Amino acid sequence: MTGEKKHPEVHVDAASPWVVDVARELLRRPGQMKTLQRDVPAPEGFGLEMIGVPVGEPIHLDLRLESVMEGVLASGTVETEVRGECSRCLEPFTEHVDVDLTELYAYPDSVTDETSEEDEVSRIVDERIDLEPAVRDAVLLELPVTPLCREDCPGPESPDPEAWAFVPAGEARETIDPRWAALQEKYGGAGSHEN
Ligand SMILES: [Zn+2]
Structure with a gap:
Protein backbone atom coordinates (compact mmCIF):
# COMPACT_ATOMS: atom_id res chain seq x y z
CA MET A 1 0.00 0.00 0.00
CA THR A 2 1.69 3.13 -1.19
CA GLY A 3 0.49 6.65 -1.35
CA GLU A 4 -2.80 5.63 0.20
CA LYS A 5 -2.36 7.43 3.43
CA LYS A 6 -4.28 10.64 3.49
CA HIS A 7 -2.97 13.73 5.17
CA PRO A 8 -5.09 16.74 5.78
CA GLU A 9 -4.24 19.54 3.41
CA VAL A 10 -1.05 21.12 4.59
CA HIS A 11 0.12 24.26 2.95
CA VAL A 12 3.47 25.87 3.21
CA ASP A 13 3.67 29.58 2.62
CA ALA A 14 6.46 29.93 0.08
CA ALA A 15 6.94 33.58 1.00
CA SER A 16 7.52 32.85 4.68
CA PRO A 17 11.09 33.45 5.87
CA TRP A 18 10.82 30.13 7.71
CA VAL A 19 10.25 28.19 4.55
CA VAL A 20 13.10 26.71 2.56
CA ASP A 21 12.74 25.43 -0.96
CA VAL A 22 14.63 22.15 -1.13
CA ALA A 23 13.65 21.14 -4.64
CA ARG A 24 16.77 21.96 -6.55
CA GLU A 25 19.64 21.15 -4.23
CA LEU A 26 18.39 18.52 -1.84
CA LEU A 27 15.33 16.70 -3.06
CA ARG A 28 16.06 13.02 -3.76
CA ARG A 29 19.77 13.63 -3.59
CA PRO A 30 21.01 11.76 -0.51
CA GLY A 31 24.39 13.00 0.59
CA GLN A 32 23.84 16.55 -0.58
CA MET A 33 24.07 19.22 2.05
CA LYS A 34 23.57 22.91 2.32
CA THR A 35 23.95 25.37 5.12
CA LEU A 36 21.40 27.92 6.07
CA GLN A 37 22.15 31.05 8.04
CA ARG A 38 19.26 33.35 8.43
CA ASP A 39 17.75 35.84 10.85
CA VAL A 40 14.01 35.58 11.05
CA PRO A 41 11.90 38.06 13.02
CA ALA A 42 10.00 36.27 15.77
CA PRO A 43 6.31 35.85 15.06
CA GLU A 44 3.68 35.56 17.77
CA GLY A 45 3.63 32.42 19.85
CA PHE A 46 7.31 32.06 20.71
CA GLY A 47 6.77 32.23 24.42
CA LEU A 48 5.16 31.04 27.59
CA GLU A 49 3.20 33.11 30.04
CA MET A 50 6.11 34.84 31.75
CA ILE A 51 8.92 34.51 29.26
CA GLY A 52 9.30 34.52 25.52
CA VAL A 53 10.83 35.94 22.39
CA PRO A 54 9.35 39.39 21.75
CA VAL A 55 7.59 39.67 18.41
CA GLY A 56 10.05 40.99 15.83
CA GLU A 57 13.16 39.96 17.76
CA PRO A 58 15.59 38.31 15.34
CA ILE A 59 15.88 34.56 15.67
CA HIS A 60 19.20 33.47 14.29
CA LEU A 61 19.20 30.14 12.48
CA ASP A 62 22.47 28.39 11.85
CA LEU A 63 21.46 25.10 10.28
CA ARG A 64 22.71 22.32 8.12
CA LEU A 65 20.20 20.77 5.75
CA GLU A 66 21.13 17.28 4.65
CA SER A 67 19.44 15.17 2.08
CA VAL A 68 18.90 11.71 3.56
CA MET A 69 17.00 8.68 2.32
CA GLU A 70 13.87 9.56 4.19
CA GLY A 71 13.84 13.24 3.48
CA VAL A 72 15.74 16.29 4.64
CA LEU A 73 17.42 16.45 8.01
CA ALA A 74 17.78 19.90 9.54
CA SER A 75 20.24 20.28 12.38
CA GLY A 76 22.13 23.08 14.04
CA THR A 77 21.54 25.89 16.45
CA VAL A 78 18.95 28.55 17.03
CA GLU A 79 19.85 31.69 18.96
CA THR A 80 17.77 34.57 20.15
CA GLU A 81 17.03 36.90 23.04
CA VAL A 82 14.09 36.26 25.30
CA ARG A 83 12.41 38.68 27.60
CA GLY A 84 10.97 37.42 30.82
CA GLU A 85 9.55 38.46 34.10
CA CYS A 86 11.26 37.05 37.16
CA SER A 87 8.87 34.80 39.04
CA ARG A 88 10.45 35.82 42.36
CA CYS A 89 11.20 39.54 42.25
CA LEU A 90 8.89 40.27 39.30
CA GLU A 91 11.51 42.38 37.57
CA PRO A 92 11.75 42.16 33.79
CA PHE A 93 14.95 40.67 32.40
CA THR A 94 16.40 39.55 29.10
CA GLU A 95 18.36 36.41 28.44
CA HIS A 96 20.20 34.86 25.54
CA VAL A 97 19.02 31.42 24.48
CA ASP A 98 20.93 29.02 22.35
CA VAL A 99 19.22 25.75 21.48
CA ASP A 100 20.12 22.74 19.41
CA LEU A 101 17.70 21.64 16.76
CA THR A 102 17.42 18.34 14.93
CA GLU A 103 14.39 17.77 12.78
CA LEU A 104 13.68 15.29 10.03
CA TYR A 105 11.40 16.45 7.24
CA ALA A 106 10.10 13.27 5.69
CA TYR A 107 9.18 12.73 2.06
CA PRO A 108 5.42 12.35 1.66
CA ASP A 109 5.77 8.70 0.58
CA SER A 110 8.70 7.67 2.76
CA VAL A 111 8.60 4.82 5.29
CA THR A 112 8.87 7.41 8.04
CA ASP A 113 5.86 9.19 6.66
CA GLU A 114 3.83 6.03 6.20
CA THR A 115 4.54 4.76 9.67
CA SER A 116 4.14 7.99 11.61
CA GLU A 117 1.14 9.75 12.95
CA GLU A 118 0.28 13.09 11.45
CA ASP A 119 1.82 15.24 14.15
CA GLU A 120 4.77 12.98 14.94
CA VAL A 121 7.09 14.09 12.19
CA SER A 122 7.57 17.11 10.00
CA ARG A 123 7.09 16.66 6.32
CA ILE A 124 8.25 18.05 3.05
CA VAL A 125 5.31 19.85 1.51
CA ASP A 126 5.38 21.07 -2.07
CA GLU A 127 9.15 20.49 -2.12
CA ARG A 128 9.56 22.89 0.76
CA ILE A 129 10.23 22.63 4.45
CA ASP A 130 8.77 24.95 7.07
CA LEU A 131 11.20 25.48 9.93
CA GLU A 132 8.88 27.50 12.15
CA PRO A 133 7.07 24.73 14.10
CA ALA A 134 10.29 22.85 14.91
CA VAL A 135 12.17 25.99 15.90
CA ARG A 136 9.28 27.19 18.01
CA ASP A 137 9.06 23.83 19.82
CA ALA A 138 12.81 23.82 20.44
CA VAL A 139 12.76 27.36 21.84
CA LEU A 140 9.68 26.77 24.00
CA LEU A 141 11.21 23.61 25.48
CA GLU A 142 14.19 25.66 26.55
CA LEU A 143 12.16 28.25 28.43
CA PRO A 144 11.64 27.84 32.16
CA VAL A 145 8.06 27.74 33.39
CA THR A 146 9.11 29.76 36.43
CA PRO A 147 11.72 32.15 35.07
CA LEU A 148 14.28 33.79 37.34
CA CYS A 149 16.28 36.95 36.64
CA ARG A 150 19.22 35.11 38.16
CA GLU A 151 19.66 31.75 39.89
CA ASP A 152 19.86 33.21 43.37
CA CYS A 153 17.28 35.95 43.05
CA PRO A 154 16.29 36.78 46.62
CA GLY A 155 12.85 38.03 45.69
CA PRO A 156 11.47 41.50 46.13
CA GLU A 157 13.94 43.60 48.07
ZN1 LIG B 1 14.41 38.16 40.27
Missing part, protein backbone atom coordinates in the same frame (compact mmCIF):
# COMPACT_ATOMS: atom_id res chain seq x y z
CA SER A 158 11.46 46.17 49.21
CA PRO A 159 7.71 46.43 49.20
CA ASP A 160 8.02 48.91 46.37
CA PRO A 161 4.54 49.34 44.90
CA GLU A 162 6.06 49.88 41.45
CA ALA A 163 7.37 46.33 41.45
CA TRP A 164 3.90 44.98 42.04
CA ALA A 165 2.67 46.52 38.84
CA PHE A 166 4.18 43.48 37.12
CA VAL A 167 1.97 41.01 38.93
CA PRO A 168 -0.24 39.39 36.30
CA ALA A 169 -3.87 40.39 36.50
CA GLY A 170 -5.82 38.24 38.88
CA GLU A 171 -2.87 37.45 41.11
CA ALA A 172 -2.64 39.13 44.46
CA ARG A 173 -2.92 42.68 43.29
CA GLU A 174 -3.66 43.81 46.80
CA THR A 175 -1.47 46.82 46.65
CA ILE A 176 -3.18 49.18 44.28
CA ASP A 177 -0.78 50.81 41.94
CA PRO A 178 -0.99 54.56 42.48
CA ARG A 179 -1.35 55.02 38.74
CA TRP A 180 -4.43 52.82 38.71
CA ALA A 181 -5.87 54.67 41.62
CA ALA A 182 -5.38 57.94 39.78
CA LEU A 183 -7.04 56.58 36.67
CA GLN A 184 -9.90 55.24 38.66
CA GLU A 185 -10.39 58.62 40.21
CA LYS A 186 -10.18 60.37 36.89
CA TYR A 187 -12.30 58.18 34.67
CA GLY A 188 -14.51 55.95 36.47
CA GLY A 189 -16.61 54.50 39.09
CA ALA A 190 -19.19 55.88 41.40
CA GLY A 191 -17.93 58.65 43.55
CA SER A 192 -15.59 60.11 40.99
CA HIS A 193 -15.84 63.80 40.63
CA GLU A 194 -16.02 65.67 37.39
CA ASN A 195 -14.21 68.90 36.76
Whole structure:
Protein backbone atom coordinates (compact mmCIF):
# COMPACT_ATOMS: atom_id res chain seq x y z
CA MET A 1 0.00 0.00 0.00
CA THR A 2 1.69 3.13 -1.19
CA GLY A 3 0.49 6.65 -1.35
CA GLU A 4 -2.80 5.63 0.20
CA LYS A 5 -2.36 7.43 3.43
CA LYS A 6 -4.28 10.64 3.49
CA HIS A 7 -2.97 13.73 5.17
CA PRO A 8 -5.09 16.74 5.78
CA GLU A 9 -4.24 19.54 3.41
CA VAL A 10 -1.05 21.12 4.59
CA HIS A 11 0.12 24.26 2.95
CA VAL A 12 3.47 25.87 3.21
CA ASP A 13 3.67 29.58 2.62
CA ALA A 14 6.46 29.93 0.08
CA ALA A 15 6.94 33.58 1.00
CA SER A 16 7.52 32.85 4.68
CA PRO A 17 11.09 33.45 5.87
CA TRP A 18 10.82 30.13 7.71
CA VAL A 19 10.25 28.19 4.55
CA VAL A 20 13.10 26.71 2.56
CA ASP A 21 12.74 25.43 -0.96
CA VAL A 22 14.63 22.15 -1.13
CA ALA A 23 13.65 21.14 -4.64
CA ARG A 24 16.77 21.96 -6.55
CA GLU A 25 19.64 21.15 -4.23
CA LEU A 26 18.39 18.52 -1.84
CA LEU A 27 15.33 16.70 -3.06
CA ARG A 28 16.06 13.02 -3.76
CA ARG A 29 19.77 13.63 -3.59
CA PRO A 30 21.01 11.76 -0.51
CA GLY A 31 24.39 13.00 0.59
CA GLN A 32 23.84 16.55 -0.58
CA MET A 33 24.07 19.22 2.05
CA LYS A 34 23.57 22.91 2.32
CA THR A 35 23.95 25.37 5.12
CA LEU A 36 21.40 27.92 6.07
CA GLN A 37 22.15 31.05 8.04
CA ARG A 38 19.26 33.35 8.43
CA ASP A 39 17.75 35.84 10.85
CA VAL A 40 14.01 35.58 11.05
CA PRO A 41 11.90 38.06 13.02
CA ALA A 42 10.00 36.27 15.77
CA PRO A 43 6.31 35.85 15.06
CA GLU A 44 3.68 35.56 17.77
CA GLY A 45 3.63 32.42 19.85
CA PHE A 46 7.31 32.06 20.71
CA GLY A 47 6.77 32.23 24.42
CA LEU A 48 5.16 31.04 27.59
CA GLU A 49 3.20 33.11 30.04
CA MET A 50 6.11 34.84 31.75
CA ILE A 51 8.92 34.51 29.26
CA GLY A 52 9.30 34.52 25.52
CA VAL A 53 10.83 35.94 22.39
CA PRO A 54 9.35 39.39 21.75
CA VAL A 55 7.59 39.67 18.41
CA GLY A 56 10.05 40.99 15.83
CA GLU A 57 13.16 39.96 17.76
CA PRO A 58 15.59 38.31 15.34
CA ILE A 59 15.88 34.56 15.67
CA HIS A 60 19.20 33.47 14.29
CA LEU A 61 19.20 30.14 12.48
CA ASP A 62 22.47 28.39 11.85
CA LEU A 63 21.46 25.10 10.28
CA ARG A 64 22.71 22.32 8.12
CA LEU A 65 20.20 20.77 5.75
CA GLU A 66 21.13 17.28 4.65
CA SER A 67 19.44 15.17 2.08
CA VAL A 68 18.90 11.71 3.56
CA MET A 69 17.00 8.68 2.32
CA GLU A 70 13.87 9.56 4.19
CA GLY A 71 13.84 13.24 3.48
CA VAL A 72 15.74 16.29 4.64
CA LEU A 73 17.42 16.45 8.01
CA ALA A 74 17.78 19.90 9.54
CA SER A 75 20.24 20.28 12.38
CA GLY A 76 22.13 23.08 14.04
CA THR A 77 21.54 25.89 16.45
CA VAL A 78 18.95 28.55 17.03
CA GLU A 79 19.85 31.69 18.96
CA THR A 80 17.77 34.57 20.15
CA GLU A 81 17.03 36.90 23.04
CA VAL A 82 14.09 36.26 25.30
CA ARG A 83 12.41 38.68 27.60
CA GLY A 84 10.97 37.42 30.82
CA GLU A 85 9.55 38.46 34.10
CA CYS A 86 11.26 37.05 37.16
CA SER A 87 8.87 34.80 39.04
CA ARG A 88 10.45 35.82 42.36
CA CYS A 89 11.20 39.54 42.25
CA LEU A 90 8.89 40.27 39.30
CA GLU A 91 11.51 42.38 37.57
CA PRO A 92 11.75 42.16 33.79
CA PHE A 93 14.95 40.67 32.40
CA THR A 94 16.40 39.55 29.10
CA GLU A 95 18.36 36.41 28.44
CA HIS A 96 20.20 34.86 25.54
CA VAL A 97 19.02 31.42 24.48
CA ASP A 98 20.93 29.02 22.35
CA VAL A 99 19.22 25.75 21.48
CA ASP A 100 20.12 22.74 19.41
CA LEU A 101 17.70 21.64 16.76
CA THR A 102 17.42 18.34 14.93
CA GLU A 103 14.39 17.77 12.78
CA LEU A 104 13.68 15.29 10.03
CA TYR A 105 11.40 16.45 7.24
CA ALA A 106 10.10 13.27 5.69
CA TYR A 107 9.18 12.73 2.06
CA PRO A 108 5.42 12.35 1.66
CA ASP A 109 5.77 8.70 0.58
CA SER A 110 8.70 7.67 2.76
CA VAL A 111 8.60 4.82 5.29
CA THR A 112 8.87 7.41 8.04
CA ASP A 113 5.86 9.19 6.66
CA GLU A 114 3.83 6.03 6.20
CA THR A 115 4.54 4.76 9.67
CA SER A 116 4.14 7.99 11.61
CA GLU A 117 1.14 9.75 12.95
CA GLU A 118 0.28 13.09 11.45
CA ASP A 119 1.82 15.24 14.15
CA GLU A 120 4.77 12.98 14.94
CA VAL A 121 7.09 14.09 12.19
CA SER A 122 7.57 17.11 10.00
CA ARG A 123 7.09 16.66 6.32
CA ILE A 124 8.25 18.05 3.05
CA VAL A 125 5.31 19.85 1.51
CA ASP A 126 5.38 21.07 -2.07
CA GLU A 127 9.15 20.49 -2.12
CA ARG A 128 9.56 22.89 0.76
CA ILE A 129 10.23 22.63 4.45
CA ASP A 130 8.77 24.95 7.07
CA LEU A 131 11.20 25.48 9.93
CA GLU A 132 8.88 27.50 12.15
CA PRO A 133 7.07 24.73 14.10
CA ALA A 134 10.29 22.85 14.91
CA VAL A 135 12.17 25.99 15.90
CA ARG A 136 9.28 27.19 18.01
CA ASP A 137 9.06 23.83 19.82
CA ALA A 138 12.81 23.82 20.44
CA VAL A 139 12.76 27.36 21.84
CA LEU A 140 9.68 26.77 24.00
CA LEU A 141 11.21 23.61 25.48
CA GLU A 142 14.19 25.66 26.55
CA LEU A 143 12.16 28.25 28.43
CA PRO A 144 11.64 27.84 32.16
CA VAL A 145 8.06 27.74 33.39
CA THR A 146 9.11 29.76 36.43
CA PRO A 147 11.72 32.15 35.07
CA LEU A 148 14.28 33.79 37.34
CA CYS A 149 16.28 36.95 36.64
CA ARG A 150 19.22 35.11 38.16
CA GLU A 151 19.66 31.75 39.89
CA ASP A 152 19.86 33.21 43.37
CA CYS A 153 17.28 35.95 43.05
CA PRO A 154 16.29 36.78 46.62
CA GLY A 155 12.85 38.03 45.69
CA PRO A 156 11.47 41.50 46.13
CA GLU A 157 13.94 43.60 48.07
CA SER A 158 11.46 46.17 49.21
CA PRO A 159 7.71 46.43 49.20
CA ASP A 160 8.02 48.91 46.37
CA PRO A 161 4.54 49.34 44.90
CA GLU A 162 6.06 49.88 41.45
CA ALA A 163 7.37 46.33 41.45
CA TRP A 164 3.90 44.98 42.04
CA ALA A 165 2.67 46.52 38.84
CA PHE A 166 4.18 43.48 37.12
CA VAL A 167 1.97 41.01 38.93
CA PRO A 168 -0.24 39.39 36.30
CA ALA A 169 -3.87 40.39 36.50
CA GLY A 170 -5.82 38.24 38.88
CA GLU A 171 -2.87 37.45 41.11
CA ALA A 172 -2.64 39.13 44.46
CA ARG A 173 -2.92 42.68 43.29
CA GLU A 174 -3.66 43.81 46.80
CA THR A 175 -1.47 46.82 46.65
CA ILE A 176 -3.18 49.18 44.28
CA ASP A 177 -0.78 50.81 41.94
CA PRO A 178 -0.99 54.56 42.48
CA ARG A 179 -1.35 55.02 38.74
CA TRP A 180 -4.43 52.82 38.71
CA ALA A 181 -5.87 54.67 41.62
CA ALA A 182 -5.38 57.94 39.78
CA LEU A 183 -7.04 56.58 36.67
CA GLN A 184 -9.90 55.24 38.66
CA GLU A 185 -10.39 58.62 40.21
CA LYS A 186 -10.18 60.37 36.89
CA TYR A 187 -12.30 58.18 34.67
CA GLY A 188 -14.51 55.95 36.47
CA GLY A 189 -16.61 54.50 39.09
CA ALA A 190 -19.19 55.88 41.40
CA GLY A 191 -17.93 58.65 43.55
CA SER A 192 -15.59 60.11 40.99
CA HIS A 193 -15.84 63.80 40.63
CA GLU A 194 -16.02 65.67 37.39
CA ASN A 195 -14.21 68.90 36.76
ZN1 LIG B 1 14.41 38.16 40.27
